[in-house]
Amino acid sequence: MAYSDKVRATYQQQLQELQDKGIFKIERYIHSVQDAEIEVEFPPGAPLKRVINICANNYLGLSSHPEVVAAAHEGLDARGYGMSSVRFICGTQDIHKELEKRMTEFLGTEDTILFPSCMDANAGVFEAILGEEDVMISDRLVHASLIDGIRLCKAMTDSFKHSDMKHLEEKLILHSDKRNKLVITDGVYSMDGDTAPLDKMVELCEKYDAMILVDDSHSSGFIGKTGRGTHEKCGVVGKIDIITTTFGKGLGGASGGCVSGRKELVELCRQKARPYLFSNTIAPPVVAGVLNVLEILSATTERRDKLERNAGWWRKNLTEAGFILQPGDTPIVPVMLFNAKLSQDFARDLFAEGVYAIGFFFPVVPQGKARIRTQISAAHDMHHLEKALAAFIKVGKKYDILGKTKNEIMVMYGN
């Protein structure tokens, strides 16, 4: 045994440091399906509390939709529980190919490859398609999984200020001598809820002969008139070279992800992307569930329309109540509190009022920009939103922040 007391002490110290910094993460145990209302055990051992959930990525409310659950059951019966193999040995079923085809049609791309998660898609895609002669130019606020993927790739790295097109253009000029250039962005940014200006980015990419990759995990299924994603909203369907996205949020909420885009790039991922080559792909019941999700979304825009109405109502009413929100028009609505402790106290009090939300603070968001990130769902009915709003207003009054400016809040609570 090499796990001596000395070794153990070093890890205990690391954990203690996380506790001391106030960034030790704890889980709340949910005893129900994922939905607009959930049964939560928190703290551990406490009696179950029924609360309204406004912090899930369950944008379309499909995580426990009866049709999706039934389709997953059928998939389980027809194709089994797992494949016990990676894709290229004996881990590819007809339904995996069917899902790849359906995603290609849904996103309006040339081809698609499934990954165990979007984290894996982002970890594998860059190394598979770029080399030392190339450059990756990423927005400074892209998701952590993109940053990890970029780190694994030998191509040169650079970044541009968040959604700053002038800065991006400077970088494209600076790197004009590189063989292939890839601009990297999120479609919708998960912490701020803002949308990347894909129309302008595509224009720049065309001007400077660069490719573009968009992680549309917080968009697929509901952003754009028919929910295809940020590229539909920005009018650039067919012009995004690579879209990475997840099935773990709007598209059913279970697991899995994909890379969808130019067929040569997708094929290179199939040949070279390590998370694809060395890990089982998505399990059959989940594949069957996602296929059903795509059927639901292709038949009607009812759910994304309801989500849009819900999010608009929520944003409008929080603003009128006097909260400061990050600007945007997506279902991610961050309520700005600026102070880290205030964000934690606020979330705790919301929970006591029957509303489950999480306070985010540095290092997850920049220093002095602590917030409650609220995420609206098509599963929310008006009574959920009204109750959640009443709770926000009650707690907002308690801390005397309604109608206050950023500076006034920071004077009261610090940054």
Place this chain on the structure above:
Amino acid sequence: MKDEIREVVLEYVINEYMEDQDDEITYDTALISGGYVDSFSMVSLKRFLETKYKISLPDNRATPEAFDTVDKITELVIEFLGYKE
């Protein structure tokens, strides 16, 4: 010469990396270890210096430590300008 380079580098760093107007940086502000410049962005600083001063900075000298303050960057540029002359 040194003062001129310091000014050019400081101006570039402010324009390139500063997002929050409240932050002030000076010649000895820790840029990388202080969290102002991420490792992905160091490359553009290196490329800027190489283009501006027509020098070539080898990767083993363009380290996070050597790029950590405007003064250190200035010293590095002067050293390589010296080699060139």
